[in-house]
Amino acid sequence: MSNKFKVLLVDLTQKKASIQYFDRKNNWLGGSGLAAGLFAQFADFKADPFDPCQPLILAIGPLTGYFPMMSKTVLGFLSPYHGQYAETHAGGRSALSLRFTGYDAIVIKGRASQLSCLAISSKNIELIPTPYLHKLDVFRTGKLLRKIFPEHSGHRSILRIGPAGENLANFALINVDTYRHFGRLGSGAIMGAKNLKGIVLAGDGRLPLEPTQTREYTAIYDEIFRIITRTRAVHKYHDLGTAQNLIPLNELQALPWRNLQETTDPKVQNISGETFAEKLLLRQTACAHCPVGCIHIGLLREKFGPEHEFLYRQVAYDYEPIFAVGSMLGMTQENHVLTLLEDVERVGLDVISTGVALAWATEALQKGVITLKQTLVPLKFGELAPYRQAISHLAFKKNDFYAHLAQGTLKAAQKFGGEDFACVLGQEMAGYATGEAYFVSQALGFRHSHLDSGAYSFDQKENSKNISRAINFMLDQERYRCLLNSMVGCLFGRKAYSVENICKALNSLGYSFTKEQLEEIAQNIQASRWALKIKTGFNPDQVKIPKRYLEVKNWKGKIDADFLYQLKKAYAQEIKKLGQNPG
Ligand code: SF4
Numbered sequence: 001m002s003n004k005f006k007v008l009l010v011d012l013t014q015k016k017a018s019i020q021y022f023d024r025k026n027n028w029l030g031g032s033g034l035a036a037g038l039f040a041q042f043a044d045f046k047a048d049p050f051d052p053c054q055p056l057i058l059a060i061g062p063l064t065g066y067f068p069m070m071s072k073t074v075l076g077f078l079s080p081y082h083g084q085y086a087e088t089h090a091g092g093r094s095a096l097s098l099r100f101t102g103y104d105a106i107v108i109k110g111r112a113s114q115l116s117c118l119a120i121s122s123k124n125i126e127l128i129p130t131p132y133l134h135k136l137d138v139f140r141t142g143k144l145l146r147k148i149f150p151e152h153s154g155h156r157s158i159l160r161i162g163p164a165g166e167n168l169a170n171f172a173l174i175n176v177d178t179y180r181h182f183g184r185l186g187s188g189a190i191m192g193a194k195n196l197k198g199i200v201l202a203g204d205g206r207l208p209l210e211p212t213q214t215r216e217y218t219a220i221y222d223e224i225f226r227i228i229t230r231t232r233a234v235h236k237y238h239d240l241g242t243a244q245n246l247i248p249l250n251e252l253q254a255l256p257w258r259n260l261q262e263t264t265d266p267k268v269q270n271i272s273g274e275t276f277a278e279k280l281l282l283r284q285t286a287c288a289h290c291p292v293g294c295i296h297i298g299l300l301r302e303k304f305g306p307e308h309e310f311l312y313r314q315v316a317y318d319y320e321p322i323f324a325v326g327s328m329l330g331m332t333q334e335n336h337v338l339t340l341l342e343d344v345e346r347v348g349l350d351v352i353s354t355g356v357a358l359a360w361a362t363e364a365l366q367k368g369v370i371t372l373k374q375t376l377v378p379l380k381f382g383e384l385a386p387y388r389q390a391i392s393h394l395a396f397k398k399n400d401f402y403a404h405l406a407q408g409t410l411k412a413a414q415k416f417g418g419e420d421f422a423c424v425l426g427q428e429m430a431g432y433a434t435g436e437a438y439f440v441s442q443a444l445g446f447r448h449s450h451l452d453s454g455a456y457s458f459d460q461k462e463n464s465k466n467i468s469r470a471i472n473f474m475l476d477q478e479r480y481r482c483l484l485n486s487m488v489g490c491l492f493g494r495k496a497y498s499v500e501n502i503c504k505a506l507n508s509l510g511y512s513f514t515k516e517q518l519e520e521i522a523q524n525i526q527a528s529r530w531a532l533k534i535k536t537g538f539n540p541d542q543v544k545i546p547k548r549y550l551e552v553k554n555w556k557g558k559i560d561a562d563f564l565y566q567l568k569k570a571y572a573q574e575i576k577k578l579g580q581n582p583g
Helices: 031-042 094-101 138-148 187-193 215-230 241-251 266-271 273-279 319-325 334-347 351-366 384-395 400-405 409-416 436-444 455-461 467-487 499-508 515-535 547-551 561-580
Strands: 004-011 016-023 056-059 073-078 085-090 105-109 116-121 125-129 156-160 174-176 180-182 196-202 281-285 295-303 310-317
Touching (some): 031 056, 031 085, 031 105, 031 467, 056 187, 073 187, 085 515, 094 156, 094 196, 138 156, 138 196, 138 334, 215 499, 241 266, 241 273, 241 295, 241 319, 266 273, 266 334, 273 295, 273 334, 310 319, 310 334, 319 334, 319 351, 334 384, 351 384, 351 409, 400 409, 436 467, 436 561, 455 467, 467 515, 467 561, 499 515
Antiparallel strands (some): 056 073, 056 105, 073 085, 085 180, 174 180, 281 295
């Protein structure tokens, strides 16, 4: 264990790179804490997110490479979606490849003079002009990058953007190793603004094994591995995967359908995890160093000729993507959902934001708020063909309407009308109409993600309208997740990685923490992230929750507006308190 963070600084404008060492401050830990610390150091708080001076930061944690499910990389950036500090996480091979380059983090600033790819290994850093990749889709870009950088296959991670990122769509994502993503809040557009089509992390270095030659390491590794592989803790993620949530949420009347106009539909069976598994599932795969394998790959068979001519494609699916381009768009055929997932993937858009944006556009068209002249295609819930075209229009900003929609659903609704039914909670909603705690949690949460605190489970497990219980749940969960995200562990591994086990794992590698110290550090990271978000413009008092959410009726009855607003006010106060006292 080194007592310094080794950080690679890349300046694309100057075509220069350097290595800088930072003291291993406790409050940085790694991952989420490290990215926030580096952002505070390198960001320009007055400049626009697309300004070349803004950093794109990749960070891994102290357990990466040493423990299972420590398979994620944190990416910190100033989001073009809302102009605030944001974080997104991805797996694939990214974390292990970065570990094997020998860096704890990479900070990329500047703008390449032409469309380029950045290749980083333990020995070299190259910026290679790739103008011929201009506007190429994610799949073809991946294929070509594998040919351009043939070395270190299996130890190499390929990050790339599609046309949506190059066109600066505010919810363009970065595709990682084909089936994983740095999704949500527009990191793909930041790469586009830097003229960076791809980043190749060639993990060609070595991982020091000395720290693992102790009894303590073996004992805690075995214990964590036992929980992951020999108990039911993560079993569901491998079997049906998160797609198994479709039916239970539909039964609770908590699955958003047709732009959240309904919350249940008997046709859910057609797009359930069970149906996907029986009809489409080809295989499960995993991020590097994860024994779970929760990534479900479906086989898409597409007829392309008048006779019996078919194309076969492998498309990843999960609960959130099925909700976004399935139930939210009224799609009730599993292969149609897979087709839309493939279309969204190809252009490099975030699937949740895309589905929710198109659901709003569909209702707006039905209500006459916008016209066919604007949508160019007759969007209709349940109709595949218009959505396929609309996805491309959105990625390429085909006209003024799609250019506005690509900025975010609420921004489009503010311009064209229909704010009341824009399903936006800080960003386009995730698939949980579970109630007040979830709506407040996503609207105000740090990443505006269902994974900030998992408040949908508070709605489901607690039949309580106790404000302080709800707030404590959200803050405690968020604080614990700050710790796990600083390692950087997969959030599906929560049962294996209690604070005690994280503490034992760190100490087995030569660190020296108590559980109480880790809890304090997690709180400091939580506070410094809030401070950054507030410093970059977030005001929790100004967050609005659209009227559509007050109309939701689920298994508990109608949404309680008084409870929702009291909860929102109380959570906003806590956020401001935390943000004023960064660690
Ligand atoms: S559980 Fe799934 S997302 Fe998490 S690390 Fe494993 S394969 Fe990746």
